[in-house]
Structures are given as structure tokens and as C-alpha cells.
Amino acid sequence: EPEVTQTPSHQVTQMGQEVILRCVPISNHLYFYWYRQILGQKVEFLVSFYNNEISEKSEIFDDQFSVERPDGSNFTLKIRSTKLEDSAMYFCASILLADTQYFGPGTRLTVL
């Protein structure tokens, strides 16, 4: 069964460093999303991406964040200068059309 994959599973970084989180969505899906979940809190929407551009973004997704689909399979989230409060689980999701989002296993980002 096709699934969304994410790498790395755990990323530890120093405050102020850049990180890139990677996702491989399900191959025929068209819409891609990033969410984050701070430990013990709700899942929060970051950004949606369709047709090689951002379609929606939340207030969390400020100038420190960017997304890219550098090739036909990868979907990346970059945080330019990490802060302590960026520590969270980051989930990638994809859908074929406007329906059920399928989630990857997540990347745990720890900012020290």
C-alpha cells in the first residue's frame, strides 16, 4: 500500500541553524501539506502546496519557513534559522484530490 515517507525520523539542531525536513508524498497525489505538533498539543496547519506553489499558509509559516518540490517526488520544508520553539513533530501529508489527507510518520525536530 502506498504511503507517505519522511526523513529524518529525528533531527537535532542548534538554535539558529538551518534544517531541511524531507517528505516523499504518495506518487500520484497532487496536494501536499506540512503540519506541526508540539508535544502534548494540537496538530497545527503550516502550509499547503499545489501545482508547484503555496496555496495556503498559516500565521506560523513566517519568513523563516519555506517549502519546495525540487523534483517529481520530494517535498521539503526548510527552516532557515531555528528557534527553541520550533521543536515539535513535523508531519507531511498528501492527497490526490480534495479529500482524505494521508500522513507520514513525522520528523521529530529538537532545537537546542
Place this chain on the structure above:
Amino acid sequence: EDQVTQSPEALRLQEGESSSLNCSYTVSGLRGLFWYRQDPGKGPEFLFTLYSAGEEKEKERLKATLTKKESFLHITAPKPEDSATYLCAVQEVDYQLIWGAGTKLIIKP
């Protein structure tokens, strides 16, 4: 303000003891309501999508129902492997998902 509220926050049941989880919502335009299961340290795993009031869906020991204001996830004769956090999310007309905080379900053998 659009909101999704889940109750209870946590629920402990004995194996075989049936119960229900609640998800109430206030959104301007509902496209769909989603139930996900999340195990610790893992991504949400899709369970059900409901689109209109009166709709019901079932999968093994789980049954989801939808009204105009809330959804219920009924768990019949649960087993320890049903222990997880159950998340409800509402999709608005702009396709964004608004998430509830989840109900942590613990099934004791």
C-alpha cells in the same frame, strides 16, 4: 471563531467496555469531518471521513456518526490494541483542516 472541541480529554476503559468519544465543531462551512488515530510518536492514521449529517461509517470495533454540530466515535467491546489518541479534524470549504486536541483512550486488559 472556528473551533473543534473533543471530549473527554482522556478515557480509561476496561477491555470490552463500550463507550463514545465526542467531537463538536463550529465552522462556517463544512466540507467533511475526519477521524484519525494517532499512536505515540507516529503520524495520524486515517480512519473515517463523514460528509453530511446522518452519515455513519464503521470499521471493525469503531463506528463514526455525524450531526450538524458534532460527531461521535463509538467503540464497541474495545481491546488493548485500540489504545491511542483519537483525533477529529474538520475540513472547511477552503480545504484546510482544523484539528481538535484529541481524546487519549486507554483500554486496560
